[in-house]
Amino acid sequence: MAATTETVEQVRAVTEQKYKYGFTTDIEADVAPKGLNEDIVRFISAKKEEPEWLLEWRLKAFRVWQEMEEPRHWAKLSYPPIDYQDAHYYAAPKMKDRPKSLDEVDPELLKTYEKLGIPLREQEILAGVEGSEGRSPAIAVDAVFDSVSVATTFKAKLEEMGIIFCSISEAVHKCPELVQKYLGSVVPYTDNFYATLNCAVFTDGSFVYIPKGVRCPMELSTYFRINQANTGQFERTLIIADEGSYVSYLEGCTAPKRDENQLHAAVVELVALDDAQIKYSTVQNWYPGNEEGVGGIYNFVTKRGACRGRNSKISWTQVETGSAITWKYPSCILQGDNSVGEFYSVAITNNFQQADTGTKMIHIGKNTRSTIVSKGISAGRAQQTYRGLVKILPKAEGARNHTQCDSLLIGDQCGAHTVPYIENRNRTARVEHEATTAKISEDQLFYCRQRGLSEEDAVSLIVNGFCKEVLKELPMEFAVEAQKLVGISLEGSVG
Amino acid sequence: MATTTLTKAPRGYDPAAAKPFLEQLDRVKGGLPGGGLSWLDGLRAQGRARFAELGLPTVKNESWRYTNLRTLDKLAFQPATDAGDDVRFDVLPTVRADGATGPRLVFVDGRFRAELSSTAGLPAGVELLNLADALTRKPDLVAGHLGRIAAPDDLALVALNTAFLADGPVLHVPRGVTVEETIELVFVSVGSEAQPTAFHPRGLIVAEAESRAVIVEHHVGLGSCTTLSNGVTEVFVGAGASVHHYKIQREQADAFHLSHTAAKVAGKGVYDNFILTTGAKLSRNEVRSVLDGEEGDTHVSGAYMVRGGQHVDTTTFIDHAQPCCTSREVYKGVIDDQARAVFQGKIIVRPGAQKTDGYQQNRALLLSDTAEIDAKPELEIYADDVKCSHGATVGELDDDQLFYLRARGIDKATARGLLIGAFLAEALEEIAEESVRDAFQSYVADWQNAR
Numbered sequence: 049m050a051a052t053t054e055t056v057e058q059v060r061a062v063t064e065q066k067y068k069y070g071f072t073t074d075i076e077a078d079v080a081p082k083g084l085n086e087d088i089v090r091f092i093s094a095k096k097e098e099p100e101w102l103l104e105w106r107l108k109a110f111r112v113w114q115e116m117e118e119p120r121h122w123a124k125l126s127y128p129p130i131d132y133q134d135a136h137y138y139a140a141p142k143m144k145d146r147p148k149s150l151d152e153v154d155p156e157l158l159k160t161y162e163k164l165g166i167p168l169r170e171q172e173i174l175a176g177v178e179g180s181e182g183r184s185p186a187i188a189v190d191a192v193f194d195s196v197s198v199a200t201t202f203k204a205k206l207e208e209m210g211i212i213f214c215s216i217s218e219a220v221h222k223c224p225e226l227v228q229k230y231l232g233s234v235v236p237y238t239d240n241f242y243a244t245l246n247c248a249v250f251t252d253g254s255f256v257y258i259p260k261g262v263r264c265p266m267e268l269s270t271y272f273r274i275n276q277a278n279t280g281q282f283e284r285t286l287i288i289a290d291e292g293s294y295v296s297y298l299e300g301c302t303a304p305k306r307d308e309n310q311l312h313a314a315v316v317e318l319v320a321l322d323d324a325q326i327k328y329s330t331v332q333n334w335y336p337g338n339e340e341g342v343g344g345i346y347n348f349v350t351k352r353g354a355c356r357g358r359n360s361k362i363s364w365t366q367v368e369t370g371s372a373i374t375w376k377y378p379s380c381i382l383q384g385d386n387s388v389g390e391f392y393s394v395a396i397t398n399n400f401q402q403a404d405t406g407t408k409m410i411h412i413g414k415n416t417r418s419t420i421v422s423k424g425i426s427a428g429r430a431q432q433t434y435r436g437l438v439k440i441l442p443k444a445e446g447a448r449n450h451t452q453c454d455s456l457l458i459g460d461q462c463g464a465h466t467v468p469y470i471e472n473r474n475r476t477a478r479v480e481h482e483a484t485t486a487k488i489s490e491d492q493l494f495y496c497r498q499r500g501l502s503e504e505d506a507v508s509l510i511v512n513g514f515c516k517e518v519l520k521e522l523p524m525e526f527a528v529e530a531q532k533l534v535g536i537s538l539e540g541s542v543g
Numbered sequence: 544m545a546t547t548t549l550t551k552a553p554r555g556y557d558p559a560a561a562k563p564f565l566e567q568l569d570r571v572k573g574g575l576p577g578g579g580l581s582w583l584d585g586l587r588a589q590g591r592a593r594f595a596e597l598g599l600p601t602v603k604n605e606s607w608r609y610t611n612l613r614t615l616d617k618l619a620f621q622p623a624t625d626a627g628d629d630v631r632f633d634v635l636p637t638v639r640a641d642g643a644t645g646p647r648l649v650f651v652d653g654r655f656r657a658e659l660s661s662t663a664g665l666p667a668g669v670e671l672l673n674l675a676d677a678l679t680r681k682p683d684l685v686a687g688h689l690g691r692i693a694a695p696d697d698l699a700l701v702a703l704n705t706a707f708l709a710d711g712p713v714l715h716v717p718r719g720v721t722v723e724e725t726i727e728l729v730f731v732s733v734g735s736e737a738q739p740t741a742f743h744p745r746g747l748i749v750a751e752a753e754s755r756a757v758i759v760e761h762h763v764g765l766g767s768c769t770t771l772s773n774g775v776t777e778v779f780v781g782a783g784a785s786v787h788h789y790k791i792q793r794e795q796a797d798a799f800h801l802s803h804t805a806a807k808v809a810g811k812g813v814y815d816n817f818i819l820t821t822g823a824k825l826s827r828n829e830v831r832s833v834l835d836g837e838e839g840d841t842h843v844s845g846a847y848m849v850r851g852g853q854h855v856d857t858t859t860f861i862d863h864a865q866p867c868c869t870s871r872e873v874y875k876g877v878i879d880d881q882a883r884a885v886f887q888g889k890i891i892v893r894p895g896a897q898k899t900d901g902y903q904q905n906r907a908l909l910l911s912d913t914a915e916i917d918a919k920p921e922l923e924i925y926a927d928d929v930k931c932s933h934g935a936t937v938g939e940l941d942d943d944q945l946f947y948l949r950a951r952g953i954d955k956a957t958a959r960g961l962l963i964g965a966f967l968a969e970a971l972e973e974i975a976e977e978s979v980r981d982a983f984q985s986y987v988a989d990w991q992n993a994r
Contacts, residue, residue: 442913460928472907473913477937487928
């Protein structure tokens with residue numbers, strides 16, 4: 049026991065190191081006045097030069113949202129009331145048109161990316177300088193800096209294959225019929241409080257369309273950053289994989305240090321048609337607040353994928369280490385026969401972080417299969433909940449689900465909770481759910497320490513082992529970063 | 544505080560649904576036993592006020608999301624009258640192999656039937672009597688216990704029961720006494736042709752330190768009237784005491800059976816609960832066990848078999864409030880036709896309840912294309928040195944196992960029966976008392992034969 053206490057202390061010392069990405073960039077922003085009303089919605093829409101139908105859709109959402117009640121009763125989260133009128137709903141970095149060369153890119157912006165150490169360091173690519181693609185790594189990045197997509201790389205190469213990868217505001221102009229057809233088709237504007245708010249005020253996000261039979265040759269990636277103080281960020285991502293196509297999409301997040309809580313309510317919609325596959329990976333490392341629980345991002349995200357076609361597949365992988373509040377349930381609607389849904393999650397909460405996260409697997413079609421692997425690590429005074437639903441509808445003959453939820457507790461001040469819902473209305477379906485809760489065993493620690501590992505390294509090693517099932521699902525580009533992140537997050541929280 | 548206390552009406556209740564029950568209460572309350580005892584009047588008033596505030600839970604209530612009580616609204620239940628006192632019985636259910644009468648209390652529509660009851664064979668000092676009698680003759684026996692675990696401010700149906708608190712079984716086992724004979728509590732629902740009948744049996748079991756008792760509850764129905772049994776039982780398990788509490792519910796097809804059992808287990812105490820359900824149109828068994836002293840142990844298990852339009856809900860709550868306790872739950876169920884089963888099992892490990900060992904398993908077999916199971920096994924853990932796990936599986940009979948039996952010349956129906964029996968037997972194994980286990984096995988066989 050003594051050893052554990054010591055470890056906890058050590059870990060605490062390490063965890064409380066300053067948030068690595070806590071800096072802000074001073075860029076003159078084009079900011080909407082504080083508050084939320086129909087005029088703001090119109091302002092955003094006008095800024096984006098959106099067509100009438102989209103403005104109407106936003107306004108419908110806004111009207112519905114006003115009637116909605118903030119869902120505060122069921123999630124195991126506690127936070128002070130959010131004043132939705134006390135935030136800016138639009139902030140765009142000041143930029144002249146589109147950067148045509150490096151000189152036109154705001155140097156402050158480049159510095160920010162440099163500090164983040166993200167693959168955007170190829171500044172030519174960021175600026176979209178022609179001919180730079182050949183020398184860059186095989187990742188296409190759509191960088192979202194606050195609310196406006198700053199640069200999109202690899203465009204030409206992707207365009208050759210017919211792949212559309214751009215910001216959603218660009219897509220509204222470029223391929224309005226696709227946007228109109230699919231936007232809101234998975235997460236309708238009436239869906240839930242945060243998603244509806246997003247529908248009304250979303251400022252930007254990514255749009256991906258993979259044409260029939262195309263296998264996207266590179267990982268598509270977006271780095272989100274919240275920069276402007278007091279700005280809610282409302283990203284909207286829409287990915288459509290047409291028949292027989294494949295795409296792997298990475299989403300990574302870091303945020304500068306802020307004392308005021310920042311609201312983030314993103315919506316991600318995925319559509320997979322016949323034989324299509326979408327792999328969506330997230331590493332979320334937003335500012336979690338300080339060791340006293342002050343500050344940090346409030347992250348209310350609605351992510352949902354629809355396996356519309358036969359034999360389609362959607363796979364969610366997430367590594368959640370950041371945010372003060374996480375409210376997130378990436379889900380799959382398994383509509384097509386033989387479609388497959390997967391959810392792999394590692395969530396680490398430390399200090400005063402709270403996370404209520406999980407998934408929904410809705411089995412509609414025949415022989416649909418789903419796998420859920422959730423690993424939760426709770427340390428400090430953090431509270432973490434896995435909340436998941438597996439629903440088998442009467443026509444989902446031969447449906448299969450396997451769920452594994454494991455929790456690891458570090459220290460006696462934290463909590464780890466598991467709330468799975470299983471609803472089965474088909475005799476031939478088989479649903480299995482397993483959950484365990486434990487702590488790092490003294491034996492494992494002793495074994496590692498005996499071989500000369502420091503306590504911290506030992507904890508990191510053990511926890512990485514605990515999460516391995518999930519981390520191995522991440523694309524190569526992310527796996528290393530994620531492993532490090534697990535180590536770092538645990539340094540502060542585990543041990 | 545070991546129990547959850549709600550201070551004001553939360554969402555998920557329909558206060559309007561309280562009205563008919565409150566009107567009935569106003570008609571009968573003058574005649575409730577023990578009236579005039581200030582603590583009792585206060586308790587009933589508290590129950591009434593809370594129920595008036597809440598009404599019945601709706602499906603918006605997290606704990607009731609899968610069980611809809613709206614049908615209760617439409618049925619204007621009336622309190623049971625003395626009409627049922629004339630009902631004669633040729634035979635009453637028992638787990639005794641020889642059919643002899645041991646210590647037992649019999650209640651018909653919630654009303655005590657002294658001539659059918661017996662306290663024969665009980666050791667000296669053990670009290671076994673009905674609550675109405677206790678409230679009139681020995682109020683001190685129950686005063687310190689009633690409403691202490693199942694507090695009326697806690698849950699709507701407990702509040703309703705408390706408002707109507709009148710009769711039910713009372714067992715008091717003094718320190719160090721072991722009751723060898725199995726105590727049987729028989730509840731018969733008869734009802735009335737004229738109108739739906741409601742009753743609210745209230746039970747109290749107090750096992751003092753180092754004592755031991757085995758209790759079997761039989762809930763049966765006669766005829767086909769609509770009845771509502773809204774029972775609450777409080778069980779106090781003293782230090783080192785052990786209480787084995789078994790229940791079989793096979794009420795008539797139009798019965799509504801709502802039951803709340805709340806146990807509190809002191810250090811090194813053992814509370815063992817098993818519920819077998821085959822009857823009633825809608826039933827809900829809510830079992831709450833609080834491990835309130837170190838090294839306590841609780842087993843909360845059960846089996847259910849439902850068919851037709853039956854709805855069975857099992858909701859358990861195991862509260863590890865102190866360190867070094869163990870809990871074990873094994874539930875298995877078979878669902879046929881359009882029947883629906885609900886399992887909600889929650890284990891909470893409070894801060895400081897280190898060295899907790901919690902295990903929960905829940906399995907269901909769907910036998911038809913229209914059957915449904917909804918399960919929600921839940922863990923809420925605030926201590927790190929614990930071992931907690933739960934498992935849930937839902938599916939149909941294994942084809943390989945069926946094939947194995949059929950390949951040996953066993954016809955399909957028999958093979959299925961064997962597999963279903965074996966599936967349920969695994970849960971029945973949880974019953975420590977052999978005589979009870981054998982009796983419960985035969986109820987399972989009866990259900991199978993009627994299939």
